[in-house]
Amino acid sequence: xxxxxxxxxxxxxxxxxxxxxxxxEMQAHVALTPSKGLxxxxxxxxxxxxxxxMLPEKDGFEVCREIRAKSSIYGxxxxxMLTAHAExxxxxxxxxxxxxxxxxxxxxxxxxxxRIHNILRRSGDDASMRxxxxxxxxxxxxxxxxxxxxxxVLDLTTMEYELLILFMQYPxxxxxxxxxxxxxxxxxxxxxxRAVDTLVSRLRHKLGDTSKTPRxxxxxxxxxxxxxxxxx
Amino acid sequence: xxxxxxxxxxxxxxxxxxxxxxxxEMQAHVALTPSKGLxxxxxxxxxxxxxxxMLPEKDGFEVCREIRAKSSIYGxxxxxMLTAHAExxxxxxxxxxxxxxxxxxxxxxxxxxxRIHNILRRSGDDASMRxxxxxxxxxxxxxxxxxxxxxxVLDLTTMEYELLILFMQYPxxxxxxxxxxxxxxxxxxxxxxRAVDTLVSRLRHKLGDTSKTPRxxxxxxxxxxxxxxxxx
DNA sequence: CATCGATGATAAGTATTTGTTTCATCCTAT
DNA sequence: ATAGGATGAAACAAATACTTATCATCGATG
Numbered sequence: 275x276x277x278x279x280x281x282x283x284x285x286x287x288x289x290x291x292x293x294x295x296x297x298x299e300m301q302a303h304v305a306l307t308p309s310k311g312l313x314x315x316x317x318x319x320x321x322x323x324x325x326x327x328m329l330p331e332k333d334g335f336e337v338c339r340e341i342r343a344k345s346s347i348y349g350x351x352x353x354x355m356l357t358a359h360a361e362x363x364x365x366x367x368x369x370x371x372x373x374x375x376x377x378x379x380x381x382x383x384x385x386x387x388x389r390i391h392n393i394l395r396r397s398g399d400d401a402s403m404r405x406x407x408x409x410x411x412x413x414x415x416x417x418x419x420x421x422x423x424x425x426x427v428l429d430l431t432t433m434e435y436e437l438l439i440l441f442m443q444y445p446x447x448x449x450x451x452x453x454x455x456x457x458x459x460x461x462x463x464x465x466x467x468r469a470v471d472t473l474v475s476r477l478r479h480k481l482g483d484t485s486k487t488p489r490x491x492x493x494x495x496x497x498x499x500x501x502x503x504x505x506x
Numbered sequence: 507x508x509x510x511x512x513x514x515x516x517x518x519x520x521x522x523x524x525x526x527x528x529x530x531e532m533q534a535h536v537a538l539t540p541s542k543g544l545x546x547x548x549x550x551x552x553x554x555x556x557x558x559x560m561l562p563e564k565d566g567f568e569v570c571r572e573i574r575a576k577s578s579i580y581g582x583x584x585x586x587m588l589t590a591h592a593e594x595x596x597x598x599x600x601x602x603x604x605x606x607x608x609x610x611x612x613x614x615x616x617x618x619x620x621r622i623h624n625i626l627r628r629s630g631d632d633a634s635m636r637x638x639x640x641x642x643x644x645x646x647x648x649x650x651x652x653x654x655x656x657x658x659v660l661d662l663t664t665m666e667y668e669l670l671i672l673f674m675q676y677p678x679x680x681x682x683x684x685x686x687x688x689x690x691x692x693x694x695x696x697x698x699x700r701a702v703d704t705l706v707s708r709l710r711h712k713l714g715d716t717s718k719t720p721r722x723x724x725x726x727x728x729x730x731x732x733x734x735x736x737x738x
Numbered sequence: 739c740a741t742c743g744a745t746g747a748t749a750a751g752t753a754t755t756t757g758t759t760t761c762a763t764c765c766t767a768t
Numbered sequence: 769a770t771a772g773g774a775t776g777a778a779a780c781a782a783a784t785a786c787t788t789a790t791c792a793t794c795g796a797t798g
Contacts, residue, residue, distance in 0.1 A: 431743085431744055431745080432744080432745095433744075433745070434744095446650075447650065448650055448651060448652075466620075466747085467746060467747050467748075468746090468747080468748085468749095468786080468787085468788090469745075469746055469747075471785095471786065471787065471788085472745080472746075472747085472787085472788075473745080473746095474787090475786095475787060475788055475789095476745095476788095478787095479788090485753090485786080485787065485788095486753090493785095493786070493787090494651075495663065495664075495753090495754060495755070495785070495786080496663065496664035496754090496755080496784090496785070497651060497664070663754080663755055663756080664755080664756095665755080665756070666755095698757085698758080699757060699758050699759080700757085700758075700759090700775085700776090701756075701757050701758080703774095703775065703776070703777090704756080704757070704758085704776090704777080705756080705757090706776090707775090707776055707777060708756090708777090710776090711777090717764095717775080717776060717777095718764095725774095725775070725776090727764090727765060727766080727774075727775080728765090728766090728773095728774070
């Protein structure tokens with residue numbers, strides 16, 4: 275379960291988000307002031323920080339700057355900034371200070387969830403720590419985002435790589451299309467198209483897999499897909 | 507068949523949705539006023555409530571709040587709110603009040619269906635919760651939708667799996683053919699044919715069963731079928 | 739701002755499942 | 769035992785789900 279720290283003096287919003295994020299397997303914690311927030315970072319070691327710009331004591335930019343300056347303490351904590359106004363200058367300043375993304379208030383909860391997933395994915399911290407099971411014929415180097423199939427490096431796109439990693443985390447689990455979409459895109463994305471099928475097809479192709487006699491990705495008719503690579 | 511209650515004073519929209527949802531195995535009922543709506547909830551025990559924000563008497567937020575407040579009466583009924591304007595603030599307020607999702611009008615019917623599915627999925631209305639009795643020689647893993655017969659994984663189609671699960675929920679119960687048809691297809695399906703017999707036959711075959719000396723599925727002549735697997 | 743690659747949508751083609759028909763066989767009541 | 773409806777299962781047909789080629793779109797890159 276992902277731990278999210280929210281630094282925002284609007285207690286109401288904090289509770290709301292806590293409740294909302296819980297639905298997406300994220301545990302949120304709220305700090306009402308920057309000083310409390312910084313404390314909680316050390317204790318909680320959250321996976322992501324949601325930081326409001328308007329804060330008591332000092333503003334969010336200040337906090338962000340501080341966290342980045344003391345990276346020895348706080349690490350490369352991903353930061354999502356919330357700003358009251360959708361002003362472009364805010365955005366640039368925020369990004370320059372090292373925030374990973376920015377979201378103008380008011381925002382849609384769904385949008386927030388989507389961005390959180392994006393950041394977590396991008397920050398790679400996510401991917402490298404994931405528990406990838408060893409599969410015969412496949413060598414994954416998460417730090418390099420590199421996959422070798424029978425000693426040959428594969429040229430995978432972001433989505434293809436993510437899909438493969440997801441499969442390798444749960445060999446023999448049958449994923450429905452919804453599940454895959456949600457895990458890959460981070461939102462309750464609905465499928466009005468064969469996007470997942472297409473993605474699977476492309477990955478299969480690069481893995482040298484055929485749908486009829488699959489070595490890795492098996493189609494489970496009427497349900498979804500299963501990764502069946504022989505485990506080492 | 508899922509029961510959906512719609513509280514909306516636009517009768518036209520209600521009829522339209524009722525018709526549309528029927529295609530997705532959802533039976534919709536329309537209440538034109540909040541008071542009628544609340545009454546119908548008690549009677550119908552719907553699986554989901556679609557609630558318009560603009561209503562006579564009191565608005566949708568009020569209704570939502572009331573339902574959540576009286577959860578002892580209404581339970582944790584999932585609520586999908588329809589708002590006239592796609593205003594973000596509305597969304598936040600609604601979520602705060604306990605609605606499970608939001609959909610701004612006008613919306614696409616399929617988008618509605620998608621969100622309904624999401625909510626129902628989230629609210630844990632899942633097949634995996636069904637109470638499957640342990641049967642000697644059969645191992646079922648509902649989360650993976652996998653069945654093992656004497657340690658060997660069976661390759662079952664959706665219908666075959668559903669039929670088997672149904673049987674395993676009620677060992678020794680004799681099902682008539684219409685009963686099976688209704689439980690599997692969720693509607694009062696007319697028996698034009700011997701679809702059930704064929705299905706049973708195919709499942710039997712995969713279970714290694716013979717109709718003469720059945721290990722699992724016994725034919726009750728003139729009545730239907732009984733699952734007789736030895737219970738553990 | 740033009741290009742390129744990645745991803746999403748569409749649609750034609752293919753495969754699989756599910757329903758129907760059929761007929762041989764089985765059961766039960768005469 | 770036999771007639772007549774009920775059942776099993778094979779073969780065929782229809783419906784449904786999947787694959788993949790192709791095109792459109794979007795965002796990144798220079």
